[in-house]
Amino acid sequence: MRREVTLRDVAELAGVSSRTVSNVVNGYANVTERTRVRVERAVKELGYRPNVLARNLAQGRSGQIALVVPYLDTPYFSELLQSVIRAAKVSGYNVLIDQTDGDPEHERGFIAHGSRRLLFDGVIFSPLGLDQQALADRDPALPLVILGERTSDGTFDHVGIDDVAASRQATEHLLDLGRNRVAAIGDQPYATGEAAQRRTRGFREAHQARGLPVREDLIIGTPRFNRPDGAHAMAHLLELEEPPDAVFCYSDLVALGAIRAIVSRGLRVPEDIAVIGYDDIEDGRFSNPTVTTISPDKEMIAATAVERLLLRISSATPPPGLELRAPHKLIVRESTVGRSARPPSA
Amino acid sequence: MRREVTLRDVAELAGVSSRTVSNVVNGYANVTERTRVRVERAVKELGYRPNVLARNLAQGRSGQIALVVPYLDTPYFSELLQSVIRAAKVSGYNVLIDQTDGDPEHERGFIAHGSRRLLFDGVIFSPLGLDQQALADRDPALPLVILGERTSDGTFDHVGIDDVAASRQATEHLLDLGRNRVAAIGDQPYATGEAAQRRTRGFREAHQARGLPVREDLIIGTPRFNRPDGAHAMAHLLELEEPPDAVFCYSDLVALGAIRAIVSRGLRVPEDIAVIGYDDIEDGRFSNPTVTTISPDKEMIAATAVERLLLRISSATPPPGLELRAPHKLIVRESTVGRSARPPSA
DNA sequence: TGCTGTCTTTGCAGCGCTGCAAAATCGTAG
DNA sequence: CTACGATTTTGCAGCGCTGCAAAGACAGCA
Structure with missing residues (x-):
């Protein structure tokens, strides 16, 4: 592996100082057309490429x-x-x-x-x-x-x-469907769970705005926002005497886990339980059913x-x-309104 | 933002040369316990941290x-x-x-x-x-x-x-289920499709090993291995006079897309059509149904x-x-054997 | 004590580039 | 023709570290 071509090599060939080559390479303003051309030719001839490491060191930044x-x-x-x-x-x-x-x-x-x-x-x-x-x-x-x-x-x-507004919107969507036992999966009522708490706040606000009571026992906490969390929480909800008829999940993965739990018990989404997610990940656009969600930009x-x-x-x-x-928007798919939404492909 | 602490600063405080400090910092062997301790104390006292950029330049590698x-x-x-x-x-x-x-x-x-x-x-x-x-x-x-x-x-x-062996194994799994119109989705019969072609080869080998004919019209090409590709290809297969009763998909995403297409037409997986994927991505472990797949390590x-x-x-x-x-292994899930496989969670 | 071999420490040069300020060049007005 | 400001080019130092080879310290042995 022979030595790389340096600025100085180019400078020598072009008959200018290495500093001038640097100027050309970096596109600095005050360079005569004549020198620029000469330098550029030399650069090309030698196949020069700047050493990023050296540049970084000299500039004191890493890029x-x-x-x-x-x-x-x-x-x-x-x-x-x-x-x-x-x-x-x-x-x-x-x-x-x-x-x-x-x-x-x-x-x-x-x-x-x-x-x-x-x-x-x-x-x-x-x-x-x-x-x-x-x-x-x-x-x-x-x-x-x-x-x-x-x-x-x-x-x-x-x-x-705006998590609060988005969560409120998601919850309202469920309420608009006429569901009246709406659960929430993903609360994290401790210091590091700010984001989760904002979603819970939106959930509450949606109920309050319609004068509906929040069913506290339907707010389920989860350590994370993954599929297993959703599946576990949903399993718990399904064992209640009066299970929910709709669920607001704090992530699409949670929603997918929840759907999985619902379906594996022979229940249907959304007929028996409507599910809404959050994040709009690709999975939810192709899952079965597709997942209604809050889509952040x-x-x-x-x-x-x-x-x-x-x-x-x-x-x-x-x-x-x-x-x-x-900005964010609500994207309505099958997990809340059923097949009336046409499938996304084929 | 004041100047960072350098090797030289540490050297001065410790009363040694900067080269020695470098030796200590890099854990070189031949350093007396006494100097090591002295240098380490100075490092700590000044809060020295090596400048990665400078090190990279000197070493001629970026790490x-x-x-x-x-x-x-x-x-x-x-x-x-x-x-x-x-x-x-x-x-x-x-x-x-x-x-x-x-x-x-x-x-x-x-x-x-x-x-x-x-x-x-x-x-x-x-x-x-x-x-x-x-x-x-x-x-x-x-x-x-x-x-x-x-x-x-x-x-x-x-x-x-070993794509060929894995694909053969996947196909054999479908044949073992008694399916006899097995399709393949994902072939790419052109120069850049080597990986796809190896899978097709395995698909053929499985048939040959059992003396079964390969139904050429059931081998569908796709430009990529994504969900929409799977959905499109499956839609096409479903329109055949004699649709397949099993599909080997060249990726899990293709499989998920295919399942989506099957289900959206009111058919069931695996009862009507068994589906197997490739890659073992997390999605397939929580989809509905869960996806049987080849799991590469x-x-x-x-x-x-x-x-x-x-x-x-x-x-x-x-x-x-x-x-x-x-190594790789076959992971059997619902998309080929149905609910007999217990759900992965809850 | 002097010499040799080994272990430890050091000094220097330089990685290849850019910042800075001085120097050279140029154009133009006096 | 000179002087001056503006433009272009240059030289140098140095970013902070490591490679190299030499110097120094030290121990063992004759």
């Missing part, structure tokens, strides 16, 4: 951002990841992934004061169990954008949809997060931490 | 590998990604993701001679439509491991399962790929390109 998520095999996160990568690439940034496996210790370590760094210029973080303490201990110099959980304390940006969330993060990175003085809302 | 996949929202790839990240981390490597969106031009560019590089020390590549030409044009100095498609030409490693595939890649990276002379096989 990379980290995306920290709990799990990657969760469709919501992988779909989000896809959008984040796309958005970052536009600005010439690479994305490093870190999976926390939902481990709070790991999450804390990532943003902790004095953690390893310099590998990335900023972090987009979708924490699962990040408490106040962790946020307080974090490296204040690390540009940070948080997705989903938490609300901003003013030192970082937070991007998400993921592209927008990703683009906004990246944009704000890059702003933070390039700002001398940190901009104020904003609370940013992406 | 990063790239994983290039067509899509990230495809569960198979995101599950694989997860395993790759995990395996790479063990060896201190970071993973950069690149999505090609299945664009052959993009795929080519990534490994092309003279492409941007240095950002990663090697590439794990899961190509969709990489032809001979692209492989020939590739940068020979770039350590490369390929997953899935293609077979090795000796200049790179290829990691995968993804952890093993990822670990092997990373291991071989790192070997390539650290070798002065490139090791021979190997053809590596990870």
Whole structure:
């Protein structure tokens, strides 16, 4: 493996200084057409390509951002990841992934004061169990954008949809169908469950707005938002004396798990129990039945997060931490209205 | 944002040379206990953390590998990604993701001679439509491991399962159920469809081994292996005069799409048509019905790929390109045997 | 005590690039 | 023809680390 071509090699061939080559390569303004052409020819002739490592060191930045998520095999996160990568690439940034496996210790370590760094210029973080303490201990110099959980304390940006409104809308949809024993699966009534609690709030608001009582025993907590959580919770609900006739699930995976539990007991969705999910992952568009859901604008969330993060990175003085809302919409599919919605394919 | 603590700062405080500090930090052998302790104390006191960028430049390597996949929202790839990240981390490597969106031009560019590089020390590549030409044009100095498609030409490693054997096994499972009009969805009878063709070969072998004729009109091609592909192909099959009573799908997504198409026409799986998939993605474990599938050992595939890649990276002379096989197994679920298989949860 | 071999520490150069400020060049007005 | 401002080019230092080879310390042995 012979030595790579460097700026200096190009400079020599083109008969200019290496600094000028650098200027051309980086597209700086004040370069005469004549020199530009000469340099470009030399670049091509030698097959020069910049050494990113050296550039990074000289500039003191890595050109990379980290995306920290709990799990990657969760469709919501992988779909989000896809959008984040796309958005970052536009600005010439690479994305490093870190999976926390939902481990709070790991999450804390990532943003902790004095953690390893310099590998990335900023972090987009979708924490699962990040408490106040962790946020307080974090490296204040690390540009940070948080997705989903938490609300901003003013030192970082937070991007998400209006969970309360969306959840209210989802619940209202169920009530509109004439269901009157509506359950909720996914509550997390503890410090790290902010996002879940906002959904529960929307659930309550929908009932209150119609003067309906909330059946407290139909609000089921789950440690996570995965299929098994949904299946377990649903199994529990089905054993009640008076099972629900509709369920608001805090994620599509929970909904899929719940549907699975319902169907495996010989009941029908939505005839016996209507189910609505949250996230609009692809699975729900092809499941049987297809899943009615709240669809957050993921592209927008990703683009906004990246944009704000890059702003933070390039700002001398940190901009104020904003609370940013992406739009969402209700997508009605079979799990609440049955086959009347035509199948999505074929 | 004040200056970061450097090796030299630590050296000064500890009263040793900066080179010695480097030795300690990197855990080199020949350091006296006394100096080690002194240096470590100084490191802690100043809160020193190595500048990865500088280290990379000095070492001429980036400590990063790239994983290039067509899509990230495809569960198979995101599950694989997860395993790759995990395996790479063990060896201190970071993973950069690149999505090609299945664009052959993009795929080519990534490994092309003279492409941007240095950002990663090697590439794990899961190509969709990489032809001979692209492989020939590739940068020979770039350590490369390929997953899935293609077979090795000796200049790179290829990691995968034995597709032919697995497909044969899947088909035999359907035949064992007494089905005699078995279809296959996913063939790709053109240059870039090697993986698909191996599956078709296994499909044929299973028939031949039992002296059964292969119904050529029941082998359906699809451009990709996604849900809509499965749904379309299945819709076509259902319109035949004599529709199949079993289907071997070349991915679980195809299977899910096919099931969707079957069910939406009021038919039952597996009573009317048995369906088997390939990949063992999580979706198939919770779908309705759950999907019988070929389960490749993804952890093993990822670990092997990373291991071989790192070997390539650290070798002065490139090791021979190997053809590596990870194990797989048949997992029987409801889509072929019905509810007799107990539901996976609740 | 002097010499040799081994272990530990050091100094220097340099990875390839960019920031900075000075130098050179150019165009134009006086 | 000179002077001055604007534009273009250059040289240098240095980002913070590691490779290399030499120097120093130390122990063992004659």
